[in-house]
Amino acid sequence: MAKAKDQPLEPSLYQQIYQMVSLIPQGRVASYGQIARLIGLPRNARQVGYALAVLPEEHEIPWHRVVNIKGEISARSKAGYEDYQRILLEDEGIEFSPAGRIYLKQFLWDA
């Protein structure tokens, strides 16, 4: 695409991530890598996590529906949110295995 400097004709990387995450339907989860792939950046799973880590306080983004490829809730910088995330997910009907992992086969978002 022709772009003068790097004037983003497209939303910034984070904006794309946020938008994609907001598309995850209720009762479903997606992995970081999956989100990255969906926006055409298969090697940016980490950026997805980073983007969510710096989410502004006010947003409509279902960040809790994003977990790692194993179906478990990743540890993050700020404590407390892990339990919160699990509660939000269970509240949507997502089930966890005894080991604390989501049954991806059943709940992974089929984009």
Add this chain to the structure above:
DNA sequence: ATGGAGGCGCACA
């Protein structure tokens, strides 16, 4: 400019 760090992913042992 450079280096460190980050809610990851995957291959191996």
Add this chain to the structure above:
DNA sequence: CTGTGCGCCTCCA
């Protein structure tokens, strides 16, 4: 199942 190592790419100080 767990632990370790390495690759990937961007953001921030």
